[in-house]
Amino acid sequence: MPFRSIGRGTLLAPASLAMLGCAQEAGAPNIITVAWLGTVNSEPPMLSVSIRPGRFSYGIIDRTGEFTVNLVSRELLKAADFCGVRSGRDVDKFASCGLHALPAEGLTLAPCIQESPLYLSCLVRSKLELGSHHMFLAEIVAVGAQERLLDERGRLDLSRAGLMAYSHGEYVPVGGPEGFFGYSVARDEVLQRRMPGIR
Amino acid sequence: MPFRSIGRGTLLAPASLAMLGCAQEAGAPNIITVAWLGTVNSEPPMLSVSIRPGRFSYGIIDRTGEFTVNLVSRELLKAADFCGVRSGRDVDKFASCGLHALPAEGLTLAPCIQESPLYLSCLVRSKLELGSHHMFLAEIVAVGAQERLLDERGRLDLSRAGLMAYSHGEYVPVGGPEGFFGYSVARDEVLQRRMPGIR
Numbered sequence: 580m581p582f583r584s585i586g587r588g589t590l591l592a593p594a595s596l597a598m599l600g601c602a603q604e605a606g607a608p609n610i611i612t613v614a615w616l617g618t619v620n621s622e623p624p625m626l627s628v629s630i631r632p633g634r635f636s637y638g639i640i641d642r643t644g645e646f647t648v649n650l651v652s653r654e655l656l657k658a659a660d661f662c663g664v665r666s667g668r669d670v671d672k673f674a675s676c677g678l679h680a681l682p683a684e685g686l687t688l689a690p691c692i693q694e695s696p697l698y699l700s701c702l703v704r705s706k707l708e709l710g711s712h713h714m715f716l717a718e719i720v721a722v723g724a725q726e727r728l729l730d731e732r733g734r735l736d737l738s739r740a741g742l743m744a745y746s747h748g749e750y751v752p753v754g755g756p757e758g759f760f761g762y763s764v765a766r767d768e769v770l771q772r773r774m775p776g777i778r
Numbered sequence: 779m780p781f782r783s784i785g786r787g788t789l790l791a792p793a794s795l796a797m798l799g800c801a802q803e804a805g806a807p808n809i810i811t812v813a814w815l816g817t818v819n820s821e822p823p824m825l826s827v828s829i830r831p832g833r834f835s836y837g838i839i840d841r842t843g844e845f846t847v848n849l850v851s852r853e854l855l856k857a858a859d860f861c862g863v864r865s866g867r868d869v870d871k872f873a874s875c876g877l878h879a880l881p882a883e884g885l886t887l888a889p890c891i892q893e894s895p896l897y898l899s900c901l902v903r904s905k906l907e908l909g910s911h912h913m914f915l916a917e918i919v920a921v922g923a924q925e926r927l928l929d930e931r932g933r934l935d936l937s938r939a940g941l942m943a944y945s946h947g948e949y950v951p952v953g954g955p956e957g958f959f960g961y962s963v964a965r966d967e968v969l970q971r972r973m974p975g976i977r
Contacts, residue, residue: 581892582922584883585934589817590898590921591825591847592936593943593952595790617816618788619828622910626790627826629818648790653956660962684783693780699789709819709915714826716908722789723781735784737791737946744792744943747936749955753792756948757852763859 589615593744593751598659598695599628600647600680601639602688608680610672610692611636612663614745615712616648624719626701629712635667640715644703647683649695653741656750658694684721696740697724788814792943792950797858797894798827799846799879800838801887807879809871809891810835811862813944814911815847823918825900828911834866839888839914843902846882847918848894852940855949857893883920895939896923 594614602608615629626648630637640646651659658676665672673680673692680690683700691698701717730736738755745751759765759773793813801807814828825847829836839845850858857875864871872879872891879889882899890897900916929935937954944950958964958972 581924582880582883582890582897583925583928585921585923585928587823587918587920589820589823589825589918590896590923590934591794591796591815591817592849592896593792593941594794594817595792597790615817615819616790617818617826618790618793618814619816619826619913620814620908620911621788624786624788625908626788627816627818627913650791656957657962660957660960664960664963681781684781691781697789697791698781707915709824711821712819714818716906719786719788721786722784724784724789725780726782729782729784735789735946737948738950742792742945743956744952746941746952746955747934748959749936750957750959751937751952751955753943753945753950753952756945756950757942758855758859758949760947760949761859761863763856764863 590747592746594746596651596659596743596745596750598649598651598662598692599636600649600683600690600692601636601643602690603639603643604688607671608673608690609636609639609667610662612659619716625716626719627714627716629709629714631711632713637713640703643688645686645689646701647686647689647691648699648701649692650697650740651743652696653743653752655694656743660750684723691723696728697722789946791945793945795850795858795942795944795949797848797850797854797861797891798835799848799882799889799891800835800842801889802838802842803887806870807872807889808835808838808866809861811858818915824915825918826913826915828908828913830910831912836912839902842887844885844888845900846885846888846890847898847900848891849896849939850942851895852942852951854893855942859949883922890922895927896921
């Protein structure tokens with residue numbers, strides 16, 4: 580057997596990494612960094628986010644039913660880590676990290692983070708209490724991208740974002756594309772157009 | 779406003795990428811590649827996987843209640859793409875891709891993929907019908923890692939796996955760690971030990 584058993588654990592990797600923006604009517608907006616999230620549906624677009632119920636942001640999201648998902652660039656990494664280990668009960672994370680809250684399209688309270696390359700506006704549709712974490716199922720109602728991520732034809736080019744992921748306790752960068760969905764069965768002319776120089 | 783609105787969509791990136799192994803009592807085992815998955819709970823360890831109900835593997839997993847999550851290395855990328863665009867109704871994916879099915883710890887039917895760097899054995903606990911996709915919530919009951927991923931002290935070193943992620947229709951590699959959970963508030967001696975040469 581080539582595999583060694585290493586017990587049971589949350590070893591799915593790499594995982595998405597995101598800073599969630601949230602806010603109540605009164606009080607400063609807050610940020611919590613999470614990796615236990617993922618896309619769960621295409622139509623309508625939905626994602627899940629799991630948060631420990633003791634976290635400060637959990638209560639805010641649970642009460643307001645909205646949050647933003649802000650992707651993490653290399654420049655944001657240290658702030659992202661900080662917003663994952665500190666609590667909004669103790670510090671104003673926007674101020675501490677030099678970040679700026681902006682209104683998020685489609686939401687009433689939760690702000691997006693101006694310094695993030697791309698954000699998704701999310702409305703909570705349901706919640707499941709799974710154990711250590713409670714999972715919010717949310718619909719993605721809007722997406723905003725920095726102008727610099729759009730190419731000359733207005734198409735989103737995420738390779739310009741310098742995105743980071745989470746892998747077994749560490750933060751890792753993602754590199755440029757090495758294939759596209761369907762490339763293994765694509766015709767030569769498509770390969771030449773989309774991946775010139777690669778067979 | 780620095781953000782341009784680009785509509786609503788499944789723009790969480792990078793996303794995890796995995797090849798699911800599944801099998802019924804009769805018939806060849808099958809593989810489906812997915813990116814709509816994520817960790818959803820730490821204790822007990824759980825993940826979610828969303829699959830369109832028309833997919834061949836959906837029925838197998840729905841009936842048997844088990845599957846494996848096999849992480850995707852660069853070497854496996856072309857096979858992973860193939861297993862995402864072709865159907866097990868038409869082709870034997872293990873044979874077509876030169877992959878080998880092995881028994882997975884803790885499961886009865888679903889095999890793991892011998893060529894994958896790491897796999898997670900998963901038992902379905904519940905299912906939610908969300909729209910285009912149905913989401914399986916599953917408990918991770920065992921994890922197997924290739925011996926080559928374990929360092930001299932037996933600790934898992936995922937940077938040896940050459941893992942791939944999925945980002946907005948493209949496959950991207952992940953690089954070496956640029957930080958660890960808590961590094962933004964770690965003491966200097968911890969930083970020096972875990973990230974020598976980095977402040």
